[in-house]
Amino acid sequence: MNKNKAPLLFLITGITALLIAITFGVIATIQYIKFDFIKSVLPFNRIRPMHVTGALSWILLTAIGGIYYYLNKEGYIKKHIAAPLHFIIFFLTGLAIYTCYSLGILGGKEYLEFPPVLIIPILIGWAIFATTLISAFRKGFTKKPVYYWMWTTGAIFMIYHLSEAYLWLTPYFKEKFLANTVLQWKAGGSFVGSWNMLVYGTATYLMAKISPESGVGTDKKSFFFYFLGLTNLMFGWAHHVYIVPIAPWIRYFAYLISMTEWILLFNIIYTWKKSLAFNKTIENKTVIRFLSLTDKWVLINLFVALLISIPFINYYTHGTHVTVAHSMGTTIGINTTILLASVSYIIQNEISAFNFKPVLKGVSLLNISLILFLITLLIAGASRSAWMYSLNSEVFASMQYKLQGVYIALLIFGSMLATSILIITIPLLNSLIKAFRRK
Amino acid sequence: MSKKFTILLLLILFFGVYNYWIYTQSQPTTKPALSKAAFEGQQLWIKNNCNACHQFYGLGGYLGPDLTNVYSNKGEDFIKAMLNSGINTMPKFEFNEIEKNNIVAYLKEIDNTGFYPDKKATFQKNGWVIINYKNE
Numbered sequence A: 001m002n003k004n005k006a007p008l009l010f011l012i013t014g015i016t017a018l019l020i021a022i023t024f025g026v027i028a029t030i031q032y033i034k035f036d037f038i039k040s041v042l043p044f045n046r047i048r049p050m051h052v053t054g055a056l057s058w059i060l061l062t063a064i065g066g067i068y069y070y071l072n073k074e075g076y077i078k079k080h081i082a083a084p085l086h087f088i089i090f091f092l093t094g095l096a097i098y099t100c101y102s103l104g105i106l107g108g109k110e111y112l113e114f115p116p117v118l119i120i121p122i123l124i125g126w127a128i129f130a131t132t133l134i135s136a137f138r139k140g141f142t143k144k145p146v147y148y149w150m151w152t153t154g155a156i157f158m159i160y161h162l163s164e165a166y167l168w169l170t171p172y173f174k175e176k177f178l179a180n181t182v183l184q185w186k187a188g189g190s191f192v193g194s195w196n197m198l199v200y201g202t203a204t205y206l207m208a209k210i211s212p213e214s215g216v217g218t219d220k221k222s223f224f225f226y227f228l229g230l231t232n233l234m235f236g237w238a239h240h241v242y243i244v245p246i247a248p249w250i251r252y253f254a255y256l257i258s259m260t261e262w263i264l265l266f267n268i269i270y271t272w273k274k275s276l277a278f279n280k281t282i283e284n285k286t287v288i289r290f291l292s293l294t295d296k297w298v299l300i301n302l303f304v305a306l307l308i309s310i311p312f313i314n315y316y317t318h319g320t321h322v323t324v325a326h327s328m329g330t331t332i333g334i335n336t337t338i339l340l341a342s343v344s345y346i347i348q349n350e351i352s353a354f355n356f357k358p359v360l361k362g363v364s365l366l367n368i369s370l371i372l373f374l375i376t377l378l379i380a381g382a383s384r385s386a387w388m389y390s391l392n393s394e395v396f397a398s399m400q401y402k403l404q405g406v407y408i409a410l411l412i413f414g415s416m417l418a419t420s421i422l423i424i425t426i427p428l429l430n431s432l433i434k435a436f437r438r439k
Numbered sequence B: 001m002s003k004k005f006t007i008l009l010l011l012i013l014f015f016g017v018y019n020y021w022i023y024t025q026s027q028p029t030t031k032p033a034l035s036k037a038a039f040e041g042q043q044l045w046i047k048n049n050c051n052a053c054h055q056f057y058g059l060g061g062y063l064g065p066d067l068t069n070v071y072s073n074k075g076e077d078f079i080k081a082m083l084n085s086g087i088n089t090m091p092k093f094e095f096n097e098i099e100k101n102n103i104v105a106y107l108k109e110i111d112n113t114g115f116y117p118d119k120k121a122t123f124q125k126n127g128w129v130i131i132n133y134k135n136e
Helices: A005-033 A044-073 A082-103 A116-137 A146-165 A177-210 A220-235 A248-257 A261-274 A278-283 A285-308 A311-317 A321-350 A357-389 A396-402 A404-438 B003-025 B036-047 B070-074 B076-083 B097-111
Strands: none
Touching: A005 A044, A005 A082, A005 A321, A005 A404, A044 A082, A044 A116, A044 A177, A044 A321, A082 A116, A116 A146, A146 A177, A146 A220, A177 A220, A177 A285, A177 A321, A177 B003, A220 A248, A220 B003, A285 A311, A285 A321, A285 A357, A311 A357, A321 A357, A321 A404, A357 A396, A357 A404, A396 A404, B036 B097, B070 B076, B070 B097, B076 B097
């Protein structure tokens, strides 16, 4: 098998997962408006995991595929068995997960709702990936650019936090509701931190390759922000449980750590953009367009993230769609734009004459629809918060009926967002399939 | 040993200690473990992915209401009536009486852990929120 076939398969499956995610995202929104829409076939308790698993798979598979590709490009992988084996394990596990969801065979915690036994092949896949990274960087690890540190620690912490998420199966946690809640949100928060290491590492790699003179990835500042990001990964999860009556020191510590993670990426991109040479800008127009987009969305999300990490504001936004706005803003605005830059960079390498114009047509629509979508989510969140803390005793269903107009707007802007993603990803998917067939 | 590697090791060391504290001290010692019935109720909650629509302490999906204090706010009969109703977006469940009792037991014991939304929380000038702890 050609050494880049498996990385391309990861990318193809990653984009397919994104298309699955947006399909189930739109269906889920319809159920907010028409309550019994396909409820007998696919109720919301199955649709939501299908949507979330699709989105997570898009981020993880595309990040992993890109990293395998870059490791091959840099000549770090000698035996090319790991990536194909890893892909087969993840692909078959993904099929098993969606089969379980379709049949209503559930049994896991939030975001990992599949039967717990399926975490075993997932952990094996991550172990293969982490082993590949460790063996590639073992020699002279301390002198390697920061993105190798980010990828390796991201993969190792992914194994740790995925395992940690399953400690609820032990009697100690299973029987303690509050300890179990803390455990789930600790593991989940750090799980996101771990994939951010993989994705931000990819962004740093691209910036370093496009503009090597910038010093991105090797200077002291890059490492300072890497350690800051790692500190957030380890200790910066507890803003999720500010409101849960757990031991107070956990909540104080969370406030102290706060959310500095967004500053990390913004600073690196800001420094890098200043050093871009003109000829490089022409060569890597699409990659730079996506990374510049990341830059803007980091700013917006930085603002929202910092606000909702203040306990007083968190008190009112927690448990509402404001949290969804934050998570979708980061997964689409930041993670997705970085991964699209990575896919574009790889396609540029594989098909030198590839025409990116059709792809770029979708970018403006993506921006506009994402802004409108997030504003609508913020309105929905503010309305729910007002209902939660109001003194009248209006029932939940009545509040939901009143918000129908907001949910219709969510469906419209969500559909626009889905369309923009289709415009961007279909040409990329076709070119990846073409590149795969050529190998 | 390089400086970078030393920082990494120190962080990991502190992370280990921190994890030990979190695992052993996160739940106030005054809160009892779930009863057998509540434990069975929790299994049904997980098996049916109720978290997709409902929340405890605002954590979960937002299609349905938060159920942290549903037991004290609405009572046992209301919960039992809702379970198999299939009303609005609720899937049409077919829980038997024992299962209904187990789910009620689970919701009752969660209700005992605290308040959400905690409308009587107080605020400090530095942005900190003092929440109320139940039965303490």
